[in-house]
Amino acid sequence: SHDNLILAFESSADETSASVVKNGHIILSNIVATQIASHQRFGGIVPEVASRHHLEWIDRVTQEALMQAHITDPETQLSAVAATFGPGLVGSLLIGLMAGKTFAMVHNLPFIGVNHLAGHISAANFVKATVYPAMAIMVSGGHTELVWMAKENVFQIIGTTLDDAAGEAFDKVGRILGLKYPAGKEMQEMAQKGHADIHFPIAHTEADFDFSFSGLKSAVLNYVHHEKQLDRTINKNDVAASFQKAVIEAIIEKVTLAIEKFQPQQLLLGGGVAANLALRCAVEDLAMKYQLVLTEAPIELSGDNAAMIGAAAFLAYKQKHFSGLDLNVDPSLNF
Ligand code: KG4
Numbered sequence: 169s170h171d172n173l174i175l176a177f178e179s180s181a182d183e184t185s186a187s188v189v190k191n192g193h194i195i196l197s198n199i200v201a202t203q204i205a206s207h208q209r210f211g212g213i214v215p216e217v218a219s220r221h222h223l224e225w226i227d228r229v230t231q232e233a234l235m236q237a238h239i240t241d242p243e244t245q246l247s248a249v250a251a252t253f254g255p256g257l258v259g260s261l262l263i264g265l266m267a268g269k270t271f272a273m274v275h276n277l278p279f280i281g282v283n284h285l286a287g288h289i290s291a292a293n294f295v296k297a298t299v300y301p302a303m304a305i306m307v308s309g310g311h312t313e314l315v316w317m318a319k320e321n322v323f324q325i326i327g328t329t330l331d332d333a334a335g336e337a338f339d340k341v342g343r344i345l346g347l348k349y350p351a352g353k354e355m356q357e358m359a360q361k362g363h364a365d366i367h368f369p370i371a372h373t374e375a376d377f378d379f380s381f382s383g384l385k386s387a388v389l390n391y392v393h394h395e396k397q398l399d400r401t402i403n404k405n406d407v408a409a410s411f412q413k414a415v416i417e418a419i420i421e422k423v424t425l426a427i428e429k430f431q432p433q434q435l436l437l438g439g440g441v442a443a444n445l446a447l448r449c450a451v452e453d454l455a456m457k458y459q460l461v462l463t464e465a466p467i468e469l470s471g472d473n474a475a476m477i478g479a480a481a482f483l484a485y486k487q488k489h490f491s492g493l494d495l496n497v498d499p500s501l502n503f
Pocket residue numbers: 181307308309310311334335336338339350351352353356439440441442443444445470471472
């Protein structure tokens with residue numbers, strides 16, 4: 169059998185990315201143009217600004233991705249073209265999806281629409297192939313999902329957040345502490361310097377595997393206000409450490425319940441928040457305790473990028489599961 173190269177696009181939020189992935193697990197190129205700086209002064213992503221950036225960058229990242237992978241004759245060298253079609257911002261998704269569909273049409277290649285969440289989960293494939301049944305912990309700025317995978321390319325959400333996503337909580341608490349958006353990485357660095365000795369309660373949601381982070385965010389806000397009223401200076405590092413500890417405890421609690429009920433063979437960790445070293449340690453300890461194989465998305469592939477979309481697309485490609493060129497974006501796509 170010969171190699172299968174897939175050209176993949178990702179543009180669901182604030183990264184414009186194109187990548188060429190070989191056989192679902194070897195990166196030949198992965199170009200990511202980030203627009204974070206343009207959104208920082210607004211404290212979050214401005215959809216209209218994001219769309220314009222994608223439009224401005226999509227050609228350049230595509231050319232660069234093809235060049236780095238030495239693709240000179242797409243029609244013979246590539247096996248398929250893939251693009252994220254949801255979930256995400258409608259105007260942002262449209263740019264990558266249109267680029268992908270157009271490229272596929274012009275070069276007479278099959279097209280594969282990819283779910284962004286499946287992409288984050290599939291970033292683990294760059295480390296090791298998955299053994300099924302598996303359970304994925306998908307934690308990002310927009311999502312917090314526990315995903316059950318009975319077999320390859322089958323995804324079922326068994327737990328989700330009832331309010332804020334884990335990354336969103338990091339960003340909102342970071343904002344309370346005066347940090348720039350997105351605050352996750354800086355929060356982690358502050359947490360490393362602080363003591364987790366402030367008690368922030370974690371929500372015990374009724375449904376077994378669901379999460380809730382908005383109460384935790386309010387608890388931090390109340391604490392900061394309270395200390396200010398008493399004219400006490402807060403130790404931001406301690407707040408970050410205590411908050412991070414609470415988030416991780418909440419995640420581990422629900423994942424533990426899910427492991428015991430579903431008995432997976434393997435555990436996967438992906439999404440922007442999967443870059444968090446303290447979370448990685450906690451999940452590693454849990455996997456050890458239950459003697460589960462754990463595959464974590466590489467830190468540099470935890471955030472949004474097109475390589476992970478190429479990895480997920482390969483799973484569909486193997487099943488000859490192609491999409492029509494009439495595929496539309498689906499901003500609230502689940503699985
Ligand atoms: O997956 P991603 O790049 O975009 C979405 O699909 O949402 O995730 C971005 C999120 C942001 O909320 C960011 O603050 C968070 O991931 N994040 C982190 C860390 N690095 C990024 N959160 C905690 N610790 C980190 N080291």
